[in-house]
Amino acid sequence: MTTITVNASRKYNINIGDGLLANCGELILKVKKPCIAAVVADDVTDALYGKTVKKSLENSGFTVVSFVFQNGERSKNLETYSSLLGFLADSGLTRTDLAVALGGGVVGDLTGFAAATYLRGIDFVQIPTTLLAAVDSSVGGKTGIDLPQGKNQVGAFHQPLAVICDTSTLDTLHDNIFADGVSEAIKSGIIGDKGLFELLESGEARAKKGKIIEASVRVKAAIVEEDEKESGVRALLNLGHTFGHAVELLSEFSVSHGSAVAIGMVIAAEIAEKLGIAERPVAGRIKNVLEANGLPTECSYTAAQIANAAMSDKKRSGGTINLILPKKIGECVIYKVKTAELKYIIGER
Secondary structure: OEEEEEEOOOEEEEEEEOOOHHHHHHHHHOOOOOOEEEEEEEHHHHHHHHHHHHHHHHHOOOEEEEEEEOOOHHHOOHHHHHHHHHHHHHOOOOOOOEEEEEEOHHHHHHHHHHHHHHHHOOEEEEEEOOHHHHHHHOOOOEEEEEEOOEEEEEEEEOOOOEEEEEHHHHHHOOHHHHHHHHHHHHHHHHHHOHHHHHHHOOOOOHHHHHHHHHHHHHHHHHHHHHOOOOOOHHHHHHOOHHHHHHHHHHOOOOOOHHHHHHHHHHHHHHHHHHOOOOOOOHHHHHHHHHHHOOOOOOOOOOHHHHHHHHOOOOOEEOOEEEEEEEEEOOEEEEEEEEHHHHHHHHHOO
């Protein structure tokens, strides 16, 4: 097992290894006394791993209650959030109790936001079961839900008590779901780890999943430690996301998050080359690594459509929006653009 410590406002460990689900109760017991543990999962992850997690928690002295909702981004909404809060209250959870997010990014975001707001804050643990959650969303304390107007429009910063990443859970993922996580790992490489990017250029991510998770987590942990609440450099983690979220919204979430971010990274790289910010052939290398890992590099939406949808992005401030643009592999910059000019910049890439 590899352990990476995140020194944020709450110091916590990210545990990475094979077969950790069966011992999750013991790992949580190191940071939390026995209490009520509300395990939150979607119907897919509950069927696969719910019994194992419940047994481990109960063997460690926790009283387990379970909340299960329908799989998919469309469930990350106010209705599911409200139902979860009601469940926590009906189950008698107090401030000394615990929520456990068992699943991918949707489960982690929803559970974390409920934990941040129920009784003004209770502890929660992230148990990511997708590569995307393992390399990105389970780390850093960003939690939230979607509104019809845009992704993650309601949320809070709430660091987990621990992250337990059992790499064996990734073996059950379909290729397209696994590729979503590779997209975020590629993003981490472009932002701050040239070696990680080069590791992914082979297109053999499954065989290197442990190294990929560890390297991605180290990139994100370092940035979160420097800027926990995104007042500066943490914005770099949004590479591909402003345009990616726009693509998700335009597609009514039929385009997955990882695929949308992949498209968004290509748009950002092409803009960076057009503006003379990026060293050529950055865009070409990014396209190649995405294609090698089964990810899309283009979409059918117009520059105007993408620009309009991006107006709901959280990176917008008044009449400007921050774009994250690659300068070279391993280095990105924050580039401020007037919102009125966005569609022209996208169209001119």
